[in-house]
Amino acid sequence: MTYGTTDMTDNKAPAVEVRNLAKHYGDFVALKNVNVSIAAGEYFVLLGPSGGGKTTLLRTLGGFHKPTRGEILLHGRNVGHLPPDKRPTTMVFQAYALFPHMTVTQNVGYGLKVAGLSKARIAEKVDYALEQVGLTQFTHRKPHELSGGQQQRVQLARAIVLDRDILLLDEPLAALDAQLRKDMCLELKHLQEKVGITFIHVTHNQEEAMTVADRIALIANGDLVEYGRARDIYRAPQKSFTASFVGENNMLKGKVAQSNGASIVVDVAGAMLQVDKRDLDVSDGQEVTLSIRSECVSLDRANGSAAASDGLSMIGTYDESVYLGLTTSHLAHLPDGTEMVSRVIAGSDDTPPEAGAPVRLSWKPSDIRLHVE
Amino acid sequence: MNDYDNIWLHRLKWAYLLLVVLTLMTPVIYVMYVSFNANGFGANEYVFTLEWYGLIFSDELLIGALGWTVILALVVTVVAVPMALLSAKYYKAADNKLFPIFLLLSPLFVPPDILGSALLVFFKNLNLVFIWLGDQIGTSLFDSWFRLSFLTATIGLIIYTIPYSFVVILITMGRYRTEQTEAARACGANGWRAFWDIEFPQIRAGVFSACAFTVILVFNEYTRTSLLKGGFDTFTTVLISQMLNTGMSPQSYAMSAMVSFVAIAVIGSIILFTMLRAESLGRIARAKAEPVMS
Amino acid sequence: MADLSSHAVSGGHPVDADKAPWRAKLVPWVFRAPLIFMVMFFAIPMAMTVVFSVFERTMFWMEPGFTLFSYENFFFSARLTNFLSSMKYSLISVVICFVLGFPIAVFVRKSIPQVAQHRVVLLFILPFMVSEIIRVFALRPVLQRNGLVNSTLMELGLIDEPITALLYSHTGVVIGEVLSFLPFIVFSGFLAMEAVPKYIFEVCDDLGVGPWRRFKDVILPLAAPGIFAGSVFIFVNGLGVALLPNILGGAGAVNAGLIATQAITALDFPLAMAVSAIMMATLLSLLWIGHKLFDLTKILTPLS
Numbered sequence: 013m014t015y016g017t018t019d020m021t022d023n024k025a026p027a028v029e030v031r032n033l034a035k036h037y038g039d040f041v042a043l044k045n046v047n048v049s050i051a052a053g054e055y056f057v058l059l060g061p062s063g064g065g066k067t068t069l070l071r072t073l074g075g076f077h078k079p080t081r082g083e084i085l086l087h088g089r090n091v092g093h094l095p096p097d098k099r100p101t102t103m104v105f106q107a108y109a110l111f112p113h114m115t116v117t118q119n120v121g122y123g124l125k126v127a128g129l130s131k132a133r134i135a136e137k138v139d140y141a142l143e144q145v146g147l148t149q150f151t152h153r154k155p156h157e158l159s160g161g162q163q164q165r166v167q168l169a170r171a172i173v174l175d176r177d178i179l180l181l182d183e184p185l186a187a188l189d190a191q192l193r194k195d196m197c198l199e200l201k202h203l204q205e206k207v208g209i210t211f212i213h214v215t216h217n218q219e220e221a222m223t224v225a226d227r228i229a230l231i232a233n234g235d236l237v238e239y240g241r242a243r244d245i246y247r248a249p250q251k252s253f254t255a256s257f258v259g260e261n262n263m264l265k266g267k268v269a270q271s272n273g274a275s276i277v278v279d280v281a282g283a284m285l286q287v288d289k290r291d292l293d294v295s296d297g298q299e300v301t302l303s304i305r306s307e308c309v310s311l312d313r314a315n316g317s318a319a320a321s322d323g324l325s326m327i328g329t330y331d332e333s334v335y336l337g338l339t340t341s342h343l344a345h346l347p348d349g350t351e352m353v354s355r356v357i358a359g360s361d362d363t364p365p366e367a368g369a370p371v372r373l374s375w376k377p378s379d380i381r382l383h384v385e
Numbered sequence: 386m387n388d389y390d391n392i393w394l395h396r397l398k399w400a401y402l403l404l405v406v407l408t409l410m411t412p413v414i415y416v417m418y419v420s421f422n423a424n425g426f427g428a429n430e431y432v433f434t435l436e437w438y439g440l441i442f443s444d445e446l447l448i449g450a451l452g453w454t455v456i457l458a459l460v461v462t463v464v465a466v467p468m469a470l471l472s473a474k475y476y477k478a479a480d481n482k483l484f485p486i487f488l489l490l491s492p493l494f495v496p497p498d499i500l501g502s503a504l505l506v507f508f509k510n511l512n513l514v515f516i517w518l519g520d521q522i523g524t525s526l527f528d529s530w531f532r533l534s535f536l537t538a539t540i541g542l543i544i545y546t547i548p549y550s551f552v553v554i555l556i557t558m559g560r561y562r563t564e565q566t567e568a569a570r571a572c573g574a575n576g577w578r579a580f581w582d583i584e585f586p587q588i589r590a591g592v593f594s595a596c597a598f599t600v601i602l603v604f605n606e607y608t609r610t611s612l613l614k615g616g617f618d619t620f621t622t623v624l625i626s627q628m629l630n631t632g633m634s635p636q637s638y639a640m641s642a643m644v645s646f647v648a649i650a651v652i653g654s655i656i657l658f659t660m661l662r663a664e665s666l667g668r669i670a671r672a673k674a675e676p677v678m679s
Numbered sequence: 680m681a682d683l684s685s686h687a688v689s690g691g692h693p694v695d696a697d698k699a700p701w702r703a704k705l706v707p708w709v710f711r712a713p714l715i716f717m718v719m720f721f722a723i724p725m726a727m728t729v730v731f732s733v734f735e736r737t738m739f740w741m742e743p744g745f746t747l748f749s750y751e752n753f754f755f756s757a758r759l760t761n762f763l764s765s766m767k768y769s770l771i772s773v774v775i776c777f778v779l780g781f782p783i784a785v786f787v788r789k790s791i792p793q794v795a796q797h798r799v800v801l802l803f804i805l806p807f808m809v810s811e812i813i814r815v816f817a818l819r820p821v822l823q824r825n826g827l828v829n830s831t832l833m834e835l836g837l838i839d840e841p842i843t844a845l846l847y848s849h850t851g852v853v854i855g856e857v858l859s860f861l862p863f864i865v866f867s868g869f870l871a872m873e874a875v876p877k878y879i880f881e882v883c884d885d886l887g888v889g890p891w892r893r894f895k896d897v898i899l900p901l902a903a904p905g906i907f908a909g910s911v912f913i914f915v916n917g918l919g920v921a922l923l924p925n926i927l928g929g930a931g932a933v934n935a936g937l938i939a940t941q942a943i944t945a946l947d948f949p950l951a952m953a954v955s956a957i958m959m960a961t962l963l964s965l966l967w968i969g970h971k972l973f974d975l976t977k978i979l980t981p982l983s
Binding site: 075076095102103106107108109110111112113126127167171174 | 562564565567568569570571572573574575576578582583586587
């Protein structure tokens with residue numbers, strides 16, 4: 013299977029390579045200095061809060077923004093100067109991007125018509141693409157007669173019918189309701205596996221990101237914070253931002269009390285906590301952040317003799333519990349006021365401690381992570 | 386209207402609105418009424434006739450003027466509407482919007498006689514400058530460029546009509562989502578193709594309305610045209626100078642009524658057309674499945 | 680999939696880097712062309728009125744020089760009195776237009792369904808589309824001694840003698856101005872009311888704010904830029920449309936537009952230019968004051 017790579021491009025080169033990319037709007041810096049490489053055939057997700065620059069990055073790849081500085085190589089070819097229609101990319105937008113005066117068939121066939129294909133060939137390809145996205149009905153309807161999910165399917169078909177190498181998706185599911193979004197996530201993933209081209213998908217929804225992504229990049233404040241496999245981003249975040257954005261992490265601020273050895277000691281609100289140094293460069297007295305995912309924290313009533321200093325637990329004060337269906341979150345706070353959350357599978361009928369009772373929060377050595385920034 | 390509002394008060398407000406429209410139209414309607422009277426204005430007896438209209442069409446001066454009017458209206462429309470379209474596109478993309486909007490809308494605020502006089506003196510001087518320039522190089526090629534003529538009248542009327550077209554087109558463009566242009570670009574269409582295939586069909590109504598407006602404005606305009614035209618007359622300039630010199634004759638009633646009929650027919654049909662279209666679109670939309678996003 | 684992707688569609692094809700770079704450079708200028716045209720044939724001529732106004736008058740034309748004779752001619756003669764009184768009557772027309780027209784804009788925005796609003800406003804385009812001058816001329820038979828208004832009133836027995844003050848008087852000019860410019864206050868009021876969200880009316884009802892307080896404390900401040908723009912339009916046109924006093928006015932009804940056209944007819948071009956320059960100065964200072972007071976760029980929000 014050849015995925016539309018042309019003679020000019022290098023098949024061994026990554027699908028996307030971004031070097032020192034910056035985008036400024038006057039004084040506003042939308043992208044600072046982004047470097048990233050995306051392999052061909054990968055499902056890559058740009059995840060981050062709104063206004064963080066992920067959409068700017070995607071649109072710059074697509075040719076809708078001119079970079080202020082830096083290079084964009086698609087399959088080894090520098091495309092920084094090319095308009096969208098001259099790039100090997102195509103795009104799926106959040107909403108409103110279907111041509112309202114054309115039927116579904118005409119929408120999907122538009123790119124082929126522009127490329128000058130014969131009518132028969134267009135019809136054949138359009139049918140195939142619509143079949144791929146599971147939309148064989150309604151082909152003679154206009155966009156406003158379709159549901160939101162159907163509209164996004166049409167957009168997908170319109171994009172994949174072009175056989176471009178790279179598909180950019182700008183918050184494609186953001187306008188859909190929660191249940192539909194879940195279904196469409198899986199469909200997107202399967203579609204990408206079927207057509208095999210590179211998908212680059214922007215979202216602010218981490219569940220969506222985890223569902224579809226081979227790899228995730230976190231983008232905030234115009235910076236590419238961190239990128240890696242979805243599992244690693246969740247389980248072993250390198251940066252404290254990642255930990256605070258992905259999953260539900262307890263973030264503890266503290267000072268390094270002892271920095272020698274593979275495991276160091278950090279003073280958090282008077283408790284001495286042990287944490288793996290992970291070859292990070294730390295010195296005594298340095299301010300650091302620790303993260304522990306809420307489902308890894310267990311909460312027990314503290315039995316009289318407080319302050320057990322095993323380095324893997326703290327004493328806090330119980331606040332309340334929040335029942336969330338599948339899980340229950342127990343909220344407590346530390347002596348310095350930091351909120352802690354312990355999340356457990358709901359169902360145990362244990363009565364929670366009363367508010368104000370002392371509780372012990374503990375975890376396994378592998379669950380706590382050190383972040384230095 | 387609110388559920389608790391007084392229905393009669395609501396109807397009263399509607400009645401007032403329609404009364405105002407009617408009052409605004411009264412002079413025109415009255416002129417139309419008089420124009421069909423064989424005995425003219427102020428007569429005790431009303432006898433229906435088309436005699437006065439017949440007189441217009443047998444008047445060669447008027448028919449000639451009518452010809453000039455049509456040509457002028459067409460030329461101004463063909464130039465001004467694309468200019469307004471380009472300006473609207475420019476305005477949408479511009480970072481500094483104040484300068485273009487000021488330049489494009491301020492002709493609305495300059496009264497006709499002031500704009501006409503300023504342009505008249507400007508063109509006369511420009512003409513002298515061009516003649517002088519020609520003399521310096523030894524050519525008479527530039528001599529008639531800015532002599533008062535069809536060209537100067539066209540320029541004056543373009544300046545007069547551009548604000549209207551600009552606003553009408555801008556308002557229709559407001560409903561257009563730029564994502565669609567981007568989607569077309571992502572489908573491989575170049576800038577022009579994306580505009581022509583995707584954006585234009587959606588703003589077409591605005592562009593056509595702008596054309597109709599421009600034609601009517603040019604047809605109606607007296608002050609600017611009469612100041613800037615050279616040796617030709619338009620229908621309105623003939624009519625008004627007749628009325629200014631000899632007062633209103635039965636024939637001038639017929640001419641006024643005719644101009645009004647044409648304008649009302651054009652605008653009326655546009656209103657009717659947009660209403661019917663909106664109505665039918667609404668009906669289709671209601672009949673079909675409710676879209677999740679709109 | 681394989682057979683369908685045998686060749687990529689567009690995208691990814693190499694482009695000739697040197698393919699007509701002049702065309703790429705030309706395109707932005709095509710979009711600027713209308714603005715350049717407006718600068719050349721509108722902004723510059725309007726600015727040049729100041730220059731031409733100080734030229735020396737000759738028998739049939741004018742010649743470069745510097746004299747304030749035209750301004751003297753304007754400010755130290757009956758022209759100034761006429762100009763000032765036309766300002767007064769123009770202001771009266773603005774107030775009447777506002778009182779008659781603005782409630783319509785509020786009513787349309789408040790009580791008519793969104794989809795129908797534009798169509799109702801379109802009704803006011805209808806009279807506006809009939810030549811202004813024909814409408815003004817048509818007022819003569821309506822307002823005349825034996826015209827429509829007088830004969831109707833006499834037939835109804837409301838008056839015994841025809842009212843003669845309706846035409847060839849300042850009243851006539853004001854009536855003409857109101858009938859000519861009323862649609863504009865409806866349009867600008869309609870645009871201005873875009874700044875007043877519909878829920879405001881519900882909030883006011885909820886708080887028990889009466890219609891007058893609602894108008895004074897909420898609608899007026901929010902809609903001020905649009906109302907001001909509409910008022911300036913009417914005011915300046917009342918000063919500048921020569922045909923209104925010419926056709927409907929009597930003795931002493933002379934506005935700036937009429938002074939300018941009379942000067943042109945009398946071949947006193949510098950005077951015409953001085954009047955134009957004074958009008959431009961009036962217009963620009965009004966707009967400037969309005970901008971300082973209300974930030975007129977707000978009117979354009981619905982357009983951008």
